[in-house]
Amino acid sequence: DQQVKQNSPSLSVQEGRISILNCDYTNSMFDYFLWYKKYPAEGPTFLISISSIKDKNEDGRFTVFLNKSAKHLSLHIVPSQPGDSAVYFCAASARNQGGKLIFGQGTELSVKP
Amino acid sequence: DTAVSQTPKYLVTQMGNDKSIKCEQNLGHDTMYWYKQDSKKFLKIMFSYNNKELIINETVPNRFSPKSPDKAHLNLHINSLELGDSAVYFCASSQQRGYNSPLHFGNGTRLTVT
Numbered sequence: 001d002q003q004v005k006q007n008s009p010s011l012s013v014q015e016g017r018i019s020i021l022n023c024d025y026t027n028s029m030f031d032y033f034l035w036y037k038k039y040p041a042e043g044p045t046f047l048i049s050i051s052s053i054k055d056k057n058e059d060g061r062f063t064v065f066l067n068k069s070a071k072h073l074s075l076h077i078v079p080s081q082p083g084d085s086a087v088y089f090c091a092a093s094a095r096n097q098g099g100k101l102i103f104g105q106g107t108e109l110s111v112k113p
Numbered sequence: 114d115t116a117v118s119q120t121p122k123y124l125v126t127q128m129g130n131d132k133s134i135k136c137e138q139n140l141g142h143d144t145m146y147w148y149k150q151d152s153k154k155f156l157k158i159m160f161s162y163n164n165k166e167l168i169i170n171e172t173v174p175n176r177f178s179p180k181s182p183d184k185a186h187l188n189l190h191i192n193s194l195e196l197g198d199s200a201v202y203f204c205a206s207s208q209q210r211g212y213n214s215p216l217h218f219g220n221g222t223r224l225t226v227t
Contacts, residue, residue: 002155032213043117043203043218044156051213089156093212099144100169101216103156 003027004092006104013111019077021107023090026071030092034101035064035075038087047088048075080111116140119204119219126194127227134189134222136204142217144168144210145187147179150201150221162187163210191224199226 005024013019023033031052036044050057050064050073057064063076077084090104119136126132138145146169147159160179161169167179176192191198201221207214 043220046215105154
């Protein structure tokens with residue numbers, strides 16, 4: 001029962017264009033969502049997060065959108081750069097679960113020059 | 114100046130052996146975690162410690178035993194290794210125990226059991 005799903009295992013985008021990575025969740029108790037970026041042979045690094053009281057959070061080229069009614073969030077990267085090529089993990093947590101993060105299986109983004 | 118460091122990076126061993134993975138963080142964080150990334154790439158929490166106290170213990174075989182000698186260290190000991198234990202194990206830390214405190218991950222230990 002995977003509570004966080006990233007249904008696209010991979011995404012290829014041209015440099016300078018927008019990258020949109022999607023994530024769906026099933027547990028309505030989730031109230032905090034995070035995106036992590038992972039390069040090969042490294043650990044995931046925190047990218048951006050959003051609380052369930054918001055529907056958008058922006059940090060430079062990265063914007064996360066949350067649609068609670070659809071239980072869906074997305075990460076927009078614009079403009080995409082070759083250095084953005086990595087695996088992106090969506091994660092969710094609930095206030096009553098003491099910090100336990102539930103991760104999706106990741107989407108591998110390839111940004112081509 | 115590595116924030117979360119874990120050793121070894123690679124570990125190849127035979128079934129039935131006992132092995133340990135060490136983790137240290139120099140961020141001054143109170144909470145540390147072990148996550149397992151399986152062959153399907155999902156990252157799943159195994160354990161969490163807050164100030165040396167076990168606070169999260171997921172459904173993990175009792176062959177896995179975490180040990181936290183102090184809040185900067187969280188080691189993982191695995192007894193009687195099985196083929197299915199092959200995975201990448203990530204240590205992580207967070208400033209607080211709270212659900213909205215981002216995790217800082219180590220670079221992982223790739224365990225291969227033959």
